[in-house]
Amino acid sequence: MTYVSLENIAKDFGTTRVIKGIDLSIEQGEFVVFVGPSGCGKSTLLRLIAGLEQMSEGRLVIDGRDMTAVDSANRGVAMVFQSYALYPHMTVADNITFGMRMNRVDKAIIAERLERAATMLHLQPYLDRKPAHLSGGQRQRVAIGRAIVRDPSVFLFDEPLSNLDAALRHEMRVEILKLHKSLGSTMIYVTHDQVEAMTMADKIVVLNGGHIEQVGSPLDLYLKPANRFVAEFLGSPKINCFETVVQAVDKGVAILPLPGGATVSLPLDSADISKGDAVTLAIRPEHFVVGETEPQKSKRRWSWWSTLVLKPC
Amino acid sequence: MEHLGAETLLMLKTEGDITLMVKVDGVSHVRSGDSVSLGVRPEACQLFNAAGKTVVFSAIASPE
Numbered sequence: 147m148t149y150v151s152l153e154n155i156a157k158d159f160g161t162t163r164v165i166k167g168i169d170l171s172i173e174q175g176e177f178v179v180f181v182g183p184s185g186c187g188k189s190t191l192l193r194l195i196a197g198l199e200q201m202s203e204g205r206l207v208i209d210g211r212d213m214t215a216v217d218s219a220n221r222g223v224a225m226v227f228q229s230y231a232l233y234p235h236m237t238v239a240d241n242i243t244f245g246m247r248m249n250r251v252d253k254a255i256i257a258e259r260l261e262r263a264a265t266m267l268h269l270q271p272y273l274d275r276k277p278a279h280l281s282g283g284q285r286q287r288v289a290i291g292r293a294i295v296r297d298p299s300v301f302l303f304d305e306p307l308s309n310l311d312a313a314l315r316h317e318m319r320v321e322i323l324k325l326h327k328s329l330g331s332t333m334i335y336v337t338h339d340q341v342e343a344m345t346m347a348d349k350i351v352v353l354n355g356g357h358i359e360q361v362g363s364p365l366d367l368y369l370k371p372a373n374r375f376v377a378e379f380l381g382s383p384k385i386n387c388f389e390t391v392v393q394a395v396d397k398g399v400a401i402l403p404l405p406g407g408a409t410v411s412l413p414l415d416s417a418d419i420s421k422g423d424a425v426t427l428a429i430r431p432e433h434f435v436v437g438e439t440e441p442q443k444s445k446r447r448w449s450w451w452s453t454l455v456l457k458p459c
Numbered sequence: 460m461e462h463l464g465a466e467t468l469l470m471l472k473t474e475g476d477i478t479l480m481v482k483v484d485g486v487s488h489v490r491s492g493d494s495v496s497l498g499v500r501p502e503a504c505q506l507f508n509a510a511g512k513t514v515v516f517s518a519i520a521s522p523e
């Protein structure tokens with residue numbers, strides 16, 4: 147059942163429309179990752195869900211409640227930023243409990259929630275320290291702790307690990323996934339990191355220029371992209387693309403020339419393309435088989451190319 | 460050529476001067492300047508029309 151529903155959401159900054167009518171359904175407990183080129187609107191979309199920006203058009207529903215006009219503080223969402231946004235003069239414990247203290251939450255509840263978050267995030271030894279005396283990873287844990295104690299129905303993460311080195315990033319990725327499992331909360335996560343997107347997401351949303359290119363499981367997007375943009379955006383190293391021309395279409399089978407003189411035959415599902423059409427053929431780097439000699443011709447499943455020369459590098 | 464431990468990344472150049480990135484498992488014994496043949500299964504191909512939209516085809520394997 148849909149838990150978070152974005153309905154035709156648009157956002158203008160001045161006269162520029164940067165979010166161009168987004169429809170998206172998110173299930174309860176889902177881990178959703180937003181990816182897309184810089185400037186495509188990932189952070190803006192997250193801020194619209196958080197209520198830090200006003201929508202120009204559209205509707206946001208969370209758990210059956212229309213949140214479009216509801217204050218950020220009352221949406222039941224918590225956001226974790228790339229920059230941690232901690233108070234430098236406060237201890238870790240005070241940073242984590244700040245919001246609750248402001249809202250005059252009962253002291254016993256504050257203590258209990260702090261204890262729980264600190265245990266989950268391995269922060270007990272650091273509760274009396276100031277942020278300046280913490281590593282980047284520990285600071286990000288504090289920022290996550292501050293989100294956890296709010297007990298939100300939806301967590302929003304905007305590139306939370308991009309300031310960390312590779313080893314720490316890996317460790318924190320595992321931590322966040324564990325957290326997602328133990329809390330069972332719905333999480334929306336923005337990243338530039340391919341590995342994060344592919345390994346963490348139940349569902350990836352590929353954004354481009356303020357609209358959605360495709361939504362799906364990591365594997366579906368990787369193996370069955372809706373378009374060339376998605377195919378080229380996901381995967382590292384990038385998918386190989388060749389511009390070519392359809393040589394023939396015979397009984398629904400398209401014959402396409404490969405670089406080097408060989409051809410590949412693809413049985414088409416519909417009459418989308420015909421002889422002479424310009425098309426792009428794409429093959430992922432790991433989908434080749436490399437041999438040092440010419441293979442036996444009996445292996446008809448394979449389209450073998452003529453010999454290629456390794457580029458000196 | 461770049462060895463990434465469990466896999467090797469090969470940069471191959473075809474006759475038409477098209478550069479291909481190829482990832483193989485393990486350590487490859489292929490050296491710069493060597494000639495290699497390259498195979499690909501039809502079902503591993505992706506096809507896009509001039510507008511960039513995916514052209515769907517069925518991955519029927521032809522008999523051996």
Ligand SMILES: Nc1ncnc2c1ncn2[C@@H]1O[C@H](COP(=O)(O)OP(=O)(O)OP(=O)(O)O)[C@@H](O)[C@H]1O
Pocket residue numbers: 159164182183184185186187188189190191
């Ligand atoms: N407050 C603002 N006023 C005007 N334009 C803005 C504002 N905030 C964002 N934009 C513009 O909206 C577009 C989307 O920005 P956004 O920050 O959402 O992109 P992003 O996908 O998060 O990019 P990045 O990957 O670099 O973080 C950009 O063109 C940006 O310049």
Ligand SMILES: [Mg+2]
Pocket residue numbers: 188189190
């Ligand atoms: Mg951003």
